[in-house]
Amino acid sequence: MNELPVDPEVARALALAGELRVVAGQLKRRLREQTFLGDLTWTQIRVLSRLDSDGPATVTGLARAEGIRPQSMGETVAVLKTAGLVCGAPDPSDGRQTVLSLTPACVEAIKSGRAAREDWLFHTIRSKLAPAEQEQLAAAVGLLKRLVEP
Numbered sequence: 001m002n003e004l005p006v007d008p009e010v011a012r013a014l015a016l017a018g019e020l021r022v023v024a025g026q027l028k029r030r031l032r033e034q035t036f037l038g039d040l041t042w043t044q045i046r047v048l049s050r051l052d053s054d055g056p057a058t059v060t061g062l063a064r065a066e067g068i069r070p071q072s073m074g075e076t077v078a079v080l081k082t083a084g085l086v087c088g089a090p091d092p093s094d095g096r097q098t099v100l101s102l103t104p105a106c107v108e109a110i111k112s113g114r115a116a117r118e119d120w121l122f123h124t125i126r127s128k129l130a131p132a133e134q135e136q137l138a139a140a141v142g143l144l145k146r147l148v149e150p
Contacts, residue, residue, distance in 0.1 A: 048086075060097070
């Protein structure tokens with residue numbers, strides 16, 4: 001069987017993609033270690049994250065955004081309410097619906113978690129990277145931003 005010659009640029013980009021995926025996963029795990037998430041499930045964390053980034057929402061809106069059934073989202077929200085992380089208020093335009101938002105305690109926990117992750121990153125960068133390497137990292141961050149642009 002004839003093998004096609006491998007384009008070195010394609011091979012290099014493919015290898016880089018694999019390495020970047022692995023390193024991004026490792027970094028994500030290390031950052032997650034810096035914050036106590038308790039016994040929250042991935043879905044519960046996603047709901048809190050969505051409410052934090054997008055603002056208040058209904059159970060139906062959250063379910064649609066997460067691609068799950070409203071009944072399943074209702075169960076998730078009930079656990080978050082019981083934990084004191086989410087509260088609800090009647091929807092001003094439709095009293096049958098409840099608009100959910102993060103409790104002040106949850107907002108504070110999110111802020112403190114972000115601060116802990118940033119603090120870990122700051123100290124790790126300062127202790128493991130020389131000033132020239134920090135400059136390289138700054139340039140790499142700019143490139144990573146370009147990768148995630150729409």
